[in-house]
Amino acid sequence: MITAEFDYQRVSSVADAVAALQAGGEDAKLLAGGHSLVPLMKLRLAAPSRLIDISGVPGLAGIERDGAQWRIGALTPHARLAASDVGLLNRVAATIADPQVRNRGTIGGSLAHGDPASDLPAAVLALDGSVVAHGPDGERTIAASAFFSDYMETALAPDEMLCEVRVPAMDGYGFGYEKFHRRAEDWAVVAVAAAVKVLDGACVDVRVALTNMASTPLRAGAVEAALRGQPATAEAVAAAAQRAAEGTDPPADLDADADYKCHLARVLCERALVAALAPA
């Protein structure tokens, strides 16, 4: 399959990318790994008039510990994140598709694409992470909780580029990511991300987020509230996980109807919490 025609432009700085987006108008798109955009273009579900290739912009593919947070460059491929020490995100990245896709797909593209079935958005949301975006007026930081606005829509303006993802280091937390899919390399039907901190046998902090349970990734607030302060026991986890589908609105699709997705959310939530409580 061949994409529609487009103009191609390679840029070597963030400033040039933003200028190219401004000059290119509404139909110009940034191209990072291309593993969401190129398949859509081949199916002619997308037909941008201009692709601005940011993959050669130096300094954006790397992971750095900066005090109590991790700074992850937008062009960091999933494979690199999977091999890193970034809590939760490393195990989430390892579940994305297959090795070939993980070698090309980037964290910036994954978040900017805004697909609620993608794995990294819920994980960044669970950690209360943020993204750094550059636009014509300079730089701004957007909290993950304000970033995912609707199905395939984010808070990024058309002339903004996502440059960095920041997540807290989460020292002392345990993590779990449980993803249910029907074929080896497939997208999640539903997935649940969990991060839990235990002190003196009690769950002092609980973060849970859901993949593909609504038009955006969601925090499972009811589960978090139910488990916070409770003893780190199988019983407490099982009771809290029962609330995983509260406040969700999963769309029915070819893989599952809404009831089944709610059931999956509860089962996977319990498994993710159990994994997060397991000794490292």
Place this chain on the structure above:
Amino acid sequence: MSGSVTVHLTVNGVEHELEVEPRRLLVHALRDDLGLTGTHVGCDTSNCGACTVHLNGDAVKSCTILAVQAEGSAVTTIEGLGGEGNLHPLQEAFWNDHGLQCGYCTPGMIMASAALLAENAHPSEAEVRHALDGNLCRCTGYHNIVKAVLSAAEAGAGAPVAS
């Protein structure tokens, strides 16, 4: 709109300069412009892995990469791994262990396996299966493919692939 763009690629150690439309896929540049038809197009939707090649040493699906995105890169295809008379240990093992029937998926299977062995010279069976998540075979049932990769590893196929 579009026009053509000059792309510089080193494919199996040979430098090439190609004039391509921006929408030319890497797999078509390899097959149609350079005549390297060992790399196959199976699904054309990024799922089957028949088009797997190495880009600067990493296994990638060349049906999902524009040729212009590969500017300045080193590409290794199945032809670069080995050929008649000097088969790579993986090619040898797929032959010996009946790791293929129709052979359509084989170049991609071998390139994905070569990337695995370059990183992990002695994988477990589970690691081999996991590393081949992105490669589909409609004939063999995978059993002999996995067997071939394991016996190639035993034969020392894990040496880095030259590009």
